Amino acid sequence: MAKQKRKAKPKGDIFIVDSIQRHVVDRNGNTKFLVKWRGYEDVKDWTWEPIENLRLCGEEMIRDYFDRLDERSSAASLLRAVRGIVMMKKTQHDT
Template sequence: MDEVEDIKGDSAGEGDEDDEGDEDLDEDVFIVESIKNHLVSEDGSIKFQVKWEGYDKPKDMTWEPEENLKESAQEILDLYFDQVGGREAILDETAKAAKTKKRRRPTNGGTPNNTTTKRSRRNGVHPAETTPPATVKKWSPPAGSWEDDIETIDACEDEGSGKLIVYLIWKNGQKTKHETHIIYKKCPQKMLHFYERHVKIIRDENKALDG
């Protein structure tokens, strides 16, 4: 009888170990599926908008510091940097936007689906419960004509590509930038008025020089 009791005791001990293993498997584990966006905080640090595997609603995406992704999603982070031109390109873009006093909008970009990188949250907090930065607002121009929605239009040469980039200030206060072929399609009259205004300025300057 003593021998049987010893065997039961050993079996009970093994059962306890199995329970502990089950607890480890039950931990909340969230998988980084892709990076959708980025922003640069006032302190110069970069945050990334993360889509988590199994959470398809936009409200489930969260903004994560670069340090978090370096620890758990380095491969996906590298892929995103490749798409946007690298970490320095993000910082350079922000610096240029600050110089021209234009508010930078998050640059859209997505990484290919990748489910191999895991991020464990042992506190069990759902990703949607984290608060994204208050300064980030998603806004898109209207689908049709922009003629009646634009307050002012300005243009300058993009030093990087040499293309003419048109800057718009909307009546609702939003600021966006676009290549000229989009402007010609969406608000040709506004662009024509812009050109006419600048031609007049050049003529006035020439008259002043001749005088």
């Protein structure tokens, strides 16, 4: 009788990253990411993870997160600039 090969079982549970919500850099320069896990919609289930724990989700997800941040930052800068122009015009009309 031939032996059947067993499939290797992963050690521990495997969770799939749904998205990265935020990041922080501690005083030692270590970056942690607030991770929303697939299938866990409640914010209390999100966890702060060091980058080492996110290697399996790939650099692409981390890059996408920072791209979204850049877009928000650019939009916020544009909004501040527009508000500044509006305030300047308003001040000019008041004089």
